[in-house]
Amino acid sequence: MSITRRKFLSWLGAATAGTTLGNTANAASNKHFSGYPNSMGVLFDNTRCIGCRKCEEGCNTVNELPAPERPFDDLSVLNTRRRTDAKTYTIVNRYDAVSNVKIKGPLYRKVQCNHCLEPACASACFVRAFSKTKKGAVIYDASVCVGCRYCMIACPFEIPTYEYDSAFEPRVMKCTMCSPRIEKGLLPGCVEVCPTEALTYGKRTNLLQVARARISKFPDRYVNHIYGENEMGGTSWLYLSAVPYKEVGMREDLGVTPAPKLTAGALSGVPIVVGIWPVLLTGIYAMSKRKEKIANTETKLAVAAAVEQANTEAKANLKSEIEAVNKMKQKEIDNAVKKALEEAAKPKEEEDSDAQPEKAEKKPSEEGS
Amino acid sequence: MSDEAATTGKPLLTPFNVIAGIIVVLGLIVTVLRFTVGLDAVTNLSDYNPWGIWIGFDLLVGVALAAGGYVTSAAVYLFGMKKYHSAVRPAILTGFLGYTLVVIALHYDVGRPWRLPYPFIMQRGTTSLLFEVAACVALYLTVLFIEFSPAAMEWLGLKRARKLVVRLTILLTIFGVVLSTLHQSSLGALFLIAPAKLHPLWYSPYLPVYFFVSSIIAGLSMVIFESTLSHRYFADKMDAAHLKEKDTVALGFGKAASLVLAGYFIIKVIGVSEGNNWHLLSTNYGLWFLVELLGFVALPCFLYAVGVRDKNIKLIKWTAAWTVLGLVVNRLNISLVAFNWHLPASERYFPHWMEIVITVFLVTLGVLAFRFIVTRMPILYSHPDYEDH
Numbered sequence: 001m002s003i004t005r006r007k008f009l010s011w012l013g014a015a016t017a018g019t020t021l022g023n024t025a026n027a028a029s030n031k032h033f034s035g036y037p038n039s040m041g042v043l044f045d046n047t048r049c050i051g052c053r054k055c056e057e058g059c060n061t062v063n064e065l066p067a068p069e070r071p072f073d074d075l076s077v078l079n080t081r082r083r084t085d086a087k088t089y090t091i092v093n094r095y096d097a098v099s100n101v102k103i104k105g106p107l108y109r110k111v112q113c114n115h116c117l118e119p120a121c122a123s124a125c126f127v128r129a130f131s132k133t134k135k136g137a138v139i140y141d142a143s144v145c146v147g148c149r150y151c152m153i154a155c156p157f158e159i160p161t162y163e164y165d166s167a168f169e170p171r172v173m174k175c176t177m178c179s180p181r182i183e184k185g186l187l188p189g190c191v192e193v194c195p196t197e198a199l200t201y202g203k204r205t206n207l208l209q210v211a212r213a214r215i216s217k218f219p220d221r222y223v224n225h226i227y228g229e230n231e232m233g234g235t236s237w238l239y240l241s242a243v244p245y246k247e248v249g250m251r252e253d254l255g256v257t258p259a260p261k262l263t264a265g266a267l268s269g270v271p272i273v274v275g276i277w278p279v280l281l282t283g284i285y286a287m288s289k290r291k292e293k294i295a296n297t298e299t300k301l302a303v304a305a306a307v308e309q310a311n312t313e314a315k316a317n318l319k320s321e322i323e324a325v326n327k328m329k330q331k332e333i334d335n336a337v338k339k340a341l342e343e344a345a346k347p348k349e350e351e352d353s354d355a356q357p358e359k360a361e362k363k364p365s366e367e368g369s
Numbered sequence: 370m371s372d373e374a375a376t377t378g379k380p381l382l383t384p385f386n387v388i389a390g391i392i393v394v395l396g397l398i399v400t401v402l403r404f405t406v407g408l409d410a411v412t413n414l415s416d417y418n419p420w421g422i423w424i425g426f427d428l429l430v431g432v433a434l435a436a437g438g439y440v441t442s443a444a445v446y447l448f449g450m451k452k453y454h455s456a457v458r459p460a461i462l463t464g465f466l467g468y469t470l471v472v473i474a475l476h477y478d479v480g481r482p483w484r485l486p487y488p489f490i491m492q493r494g495t496t497s498l499l500f501e502v503a504a505c506v507a508l509y510l511t512v513l514f515i516e517f518s519p520a521a522m523e524w525l526g527l528k529r530a531r532k533l534v535v536r537l538t539i540l541l542t543i544f545g546v547v548l549s550t551l552h553q554s555s556l557g558a559l560f561l562i563a564p565a566k567l568h569p570l571w572y573s574p575y576l577p578v579y580f581f582v583s584s585i586i587a588g589l590s591m592v593i594f595e596s597t598l599s600h601r602y603f604a605d606k607m608d609a610a611h612l613k614e615k616d617t618v619a620l621g622f623g624k625a626a627s628l629v630l631a632g633y634f635i636i637k638v639i640g641v642s643e644g645n646n647w648h649l650l651s652t653n654y655g656l657w658f659l660v661e662l663l664g665f666v667a668l669p670c671f672l673y674a675v676g677v678r679d680k681n682i683k684l685i686k687w688t689a690a691w692t693v694l695g696l697v698v699n700r701l702n703i704s705l706v707a708f709n710w711h712l713p714a715s716e717r718y719f720p721h722w723m724e725i726v727i728t729v730f731l732v733t734l735g736v737l738a739f740r741f742i743v744t745r746m747p748i749l750y751s752h753p754d755y756e757d758h
Contacts, residue, residue, distance in 0.1 A: 083416065086416075123497065124497050126497040126499040127491060127494050129494075149420065150499045153420060153562070162480065164414055165407050263498055266498060266577050267558075270551060273547060273551055277546060278543055281542075281543045281547075285539060
């Protein structure tokens with residue numbers, strides 16, 4: 001019930017969940033998903049549509065949707081531009097000014113889910129409420145839907161709608177391609193009631209051939225472009241038009257990239273971040289820790305060295321001071337001795353004449369003590 | 370409230386309390402409407418505009434402005450910038466409250482909020498960027514709760530539990546940075562799937578990078594902004610270290626913000642160049658893009674640089690507020706203004722007043738919770754019984 005692309009992209013997200021399954025990584029490969037083989041589709045040819053709104057009625061009936069405000073045979077609703085809503089899976093809009101001279105009168109456009117081969121809604125849903133069936137329908141499971149409405153953001157065709165008025169069981173509402181009916185072998189409701197064969201149901205591959213055949217048979221009647229063949233990677237619904245598609249309100253600027261590819265790059269960043277950041281950050285932490293440690297050690301060493309230097313300097317100072325003091329003392333002693341000797345010499349000189357030597361010898365010993 | 374008045378000794382009927390009280394009452398009424406009547410009754414959401422301000426502001430802006438937690442804790446614990454230590458707890462608290470409010474806001478926005486765990490317990494939609502956002506936000510909220518818990522444990526006196534959690538600091542910080550990188554960028558990557566709906570000037574394959582880098586800017590600016598407000602209203606709760614480091618934080622974070630803004634400016638220009646969208650600059654959307662790029666990226670980059678050079682704390686503070694506003698402008702541009710730009714004006718979204726009531730209500734709850742916590746727990750001061758971690 002799920003799509004290959006989603007499967008092979010899932011490993012990326014699985015890394016987020018912390019579980020790495022053994023899936024092969026094909027996101028970057030040249031693998032291209034071009035739809036399930038034999039899947040079904042519908043071809044809408046706007047040159048055949050008469051704007052009778054029977055398809056709207058058929059859709060409403062088979063899907064058991066609420067009755068519209070104005071009945072389906074009231075064609076005046078075509079005067080306003082409408083869109084699908086929570087009570088309407090499909091609508092028809094009228095476009096009056098058309099550039100193809102071969103077409104008389106207005107053209108109509110039928111709007112419903114295009115059932116992308118690789119649906120944006122399914123890729124965007126974080127609870128896998130959408131899936132692409134093998135038959136081609138994109139179906140929705142309301143029993144798991146959280147109601148984040150990211151599918152509505154993602155859908156390039158602005159198809160999913162929401163039951164904003166429900167407080168307790170709001171659902172996303174959109175065309176199911178009548179999946180329950182086609183599983184039973186019945187036609188989708190709109191196709192079954194279309195009175196002009198503007199809608200053709202069949203294998204998508206066959207429908208492409210049918211469309212090409214019509215273009216080549218009536219080259220003046222159709223623009224040479226099958227809308228949906230490649231748009232957003234291809235859709236199960238295909239369109240033929242008498243005028244360029246933008247004239248009937250269909251966007252031609254969507255590109256051919258399937259929606260899942262648009263986010264594959266960002267998803268592939270997940271394992272890179274999960275793988276690299278912890279290692280890098282632990283490394284940065286280790287570095288800053290180490291820097292801090294080195295800084296601490298260096299500070300300690302510097303402090304120790306400074307202390308030691310101060311100590312040695314202090315010791316040296318002390319020593320020199322002691323020496324200086326000692327020197328001074330010695331000097332004083334020497335001076336005193338000298339003085340005493342000199343003083344002693346004086347009386348001696350006198351003694352030499354007076355003859356009293358004992359007195360002079362006694363004095364220096366008294367001074368020294 | 371009465372408890373508050375008792376502990377602080379302030380009168381209960383301050384103008385702030387009265388206004389906050391009115392907002393809370395209004396918010397509760399709208400809450401009842403939202404959950405009993407449905408989204409339709411209180412929002413202008415439509416099938417074209419499935420996301421309004423509850424996603425654009427509450428989720429995108431809320432998550433970006435709560436980035437201060439991982440930015441600050443990474444700077445202090447991993448990069449070893451200890452001088453900003455006093456900024457960690459307020460930043461973690463702001464982050465924790467921010468993410469809590471984001472999760473509460475999501476309960477209003479999603480259709481069936483009671484199913485929010487479904488992506489984890491029922492079916493994992495791993496191809497969805499939203500799954501990545503959900504997983505990372507859920508995990509990161511847990512991480513922030515644990516990172517915040519030591520403050521609560523100090524308040525409650527749970528010494529042993531606190532010791533255990535503090536030991537996990539580095540692990541939690543690394544985990545926080547990894548998770549933040551992932552979901553900040555994924556919020557931008559959410560829009561990668563809609564190139565047809567987002568204006569080409571804002572749509573870029575670099576959206577995830579833009580969101581991540583701008584979240585760093587928002588985180589840094591929010592720390593300065595929040596510290597300015599805290600200093601104004603809770604200065605009595607700050608200890609000497611906080612008062613002393615306040616200007617250091619403003620100067621350091623201002624410098625960092627200036628540098629990151631410069632880098633952001635360059636990659637934004639590269640984005641325009643990569644998409645070759647120069648010709649769109651002369652359109653109305655282009656002018657608005659230039660207002661964002663020049664007015665809210667280049668200008669604050671310059672003002673921060675001048676403020677840091679001149680040590681002009683006042684200028685840095687004003688620039689921080691301006692940068693925060695710029696982040697709001699950017700996120701709203703991507704989610705609302707430039708989104709669905711192709712639709713006619715009649716199909717465009719403008720918020721219902723009740724959506725605004727809920728957003729203001731949630732922000733008010735955040736401010737009240739912040740006040741409740743900083744007036745009780747050791748956020749703006751270090752608890753004397755515990756050493757810093």
